[in-house]
Amino acid sequence: MFDTEAIRAAHPIARAVAGAGVELRRSGRHLVGLCPFHDDRTPSLVVYPESARWMCFSCDVGGDVIDFVGRMHGTAFRETAAMLAASAGAAPVPAPAERSPPRRPARVPDDEAAAAIEEACSLYAEQYARSREARSYVQGRGIDEETASRLRIGLAAGGLARRLRSRPPGPEPARRVGLLAGDRDALSGRIVVPDLDAGGRATWLTARSLDGREPRYLNLRLPSPVLGLAGARAAGARALVLTEGPFDWLTLCAWQLHGAALLGTHVSREALQALRSFRRVYLALDADDAGRRASTRLRSELGARAVVVPLPRGAPDLSELGSRPDGRRAFLDSLQQAHAREQESWMRQQDEGRRGRAA
Numbered sequence: 001m002f003d004t005e006a007i008r009a010a011h012p013i014a015r016a017v018a019g020a021g022v023e024l025r026r027s028g029r030h031l032v033g034l035c036p037f038h039d040d041r042t043p044s045l046v047v048y049p050e051s052a053r054w055m056c057f058s059c060d061v062g063g064d065v066i067d068f069v070g071r072m073h074g075t076a077f078r079e080t081a082a083m084l085a086a087s088a089g090a091a092p093v094p095a096p097a098e099r100s101p102p103r104r105p106a107r108v109p110d111d112e113a114a115a116a117i118e119e120a121c122s123l124y125a126e127q128y129a130r131s132r133e134a135r136s137y138v139q140g141r142g143i144d145e146e147t148a149s150r151l152r153i154g155l156a157a158g159g160l161a162r163r164l165r166s167r168p169p170g171p172e173p174a175r176r177v178g179l180l181a182g183d184r185d186a187l188s189g190r191i192v193v194p195d196l197d198a199g200g201r202a203t204w205l206t207a208r209s210l211d212g213r214e215p216r217y218l219n220l221r222l223p224s225p226v227l228g229l230a231g232a233r234a235a236g237a238r239a240l241v242l243t244e245g246p247f248d249w250l251t252l253c254a255w256q257l258h259g260a261a262l263l264g265t266h267v268s269r270e271a272l273q274a275l276r277s278f279r280r281v282y283l284a285l286d287a288d289d290a291g292r293r294a295s296t297r298l299r300s301e302l303g304a305r306a307v308v309v310p311l312p313r314g315a316p317d318l319s320e321l322g323s324r325p326d327g328r329r330a331f332l333d334s335l336q337q338a339h340a341r342e343q344e345s346w347m348r349q350q351d352e353g354r355r356g357r358a359a
Helices: 004-010 013-019 065-073 077-086 111-130 132-140 145-150 160-165 172-176 229-234 246-254 269-275 289-305 318-322 327-358
Strands: 025-027 030-033 045-048 053-056 061-063 190-196 202-209 217-219 239-243 259-261 280-283 306-308
Touching (some): 004 065, 004 077, 013 030, 013 045, 013 053, 013 065, 061 065, 061 217, 065 077, 111 132, 111 160, 111 172, 111 190, 111 202, 132 190, 160 172, 190 246, 202 246, 229 269, 239 246, 246 318, 280 289, 280 327, 306 327
Parallel strands (some): 280 306
Antiparallel strands (some): 025 030, 030 045, 045 053, 202 217
């Protein structure tokens, strides 16, 4: 066993992050910098020296120094802890490849990792079905049983390493993508939301804590997708409601609306290109400053196909609306009003253009 408190004390989080090639600057009591785990252009990585934690609000992942170094090197918890324990008091552990630019996770899982993700999703769905607490939590968020079953919602309750030992290629690919930390389920005690491909197979997982512990969400060591986007495209949707968090997206699915979630406010170039395949993208992001800024950026990037949908008064996000009896009706009213405003604006522009040509 490792003394994790001693490891954290010997490797201050700010020093470890800076040692990985991330330039940090002070912002009040915190430090901020460009996240090395995604194509970050505006600093979204926050380091908290007092609590020895870090968080990227675009990737929606975080943790302590062991989590950070493990994610940088693609190593499991035990291997990372051993490496840090061995170097206690020495120079900061460098980024992989002798301090070359931080290594980004593979864009897609290889075949072995993909099999491990699918196996984990199946196990967690079985454990969810047996857990009254987990089902009650999800239903309390406005997600009905049919939707949870269709989207393969799960509960990580342990046993993944044991299950994978009886199936080739064993547990190692699961450790590589962050499903396992040693033999421990890295997502244990969390509600698991998978991203599914056109055939319904899990290609990525995010997991939300049930007890409010931080980080609120844990993701695999793979680039975050636009959650639900593959399914919407496979269904032939021409219009899409774009939101932020996993439970916002689940709410849209429960309301039988085509939707997808950014998992933050960052949008990659690949995601923008995929969104341009839709005739209309309704932007229903959180009702806070970050959500409004992201809506403005997306409106600029997507042009006329993007329609900003202000949430009903008092609703901070779609997930909160999902728990209200009248939430669906209130959101549909907002959606219709936003669409009508967009149509009126378009007609005014056409009229002004005709008058200008006539003059």
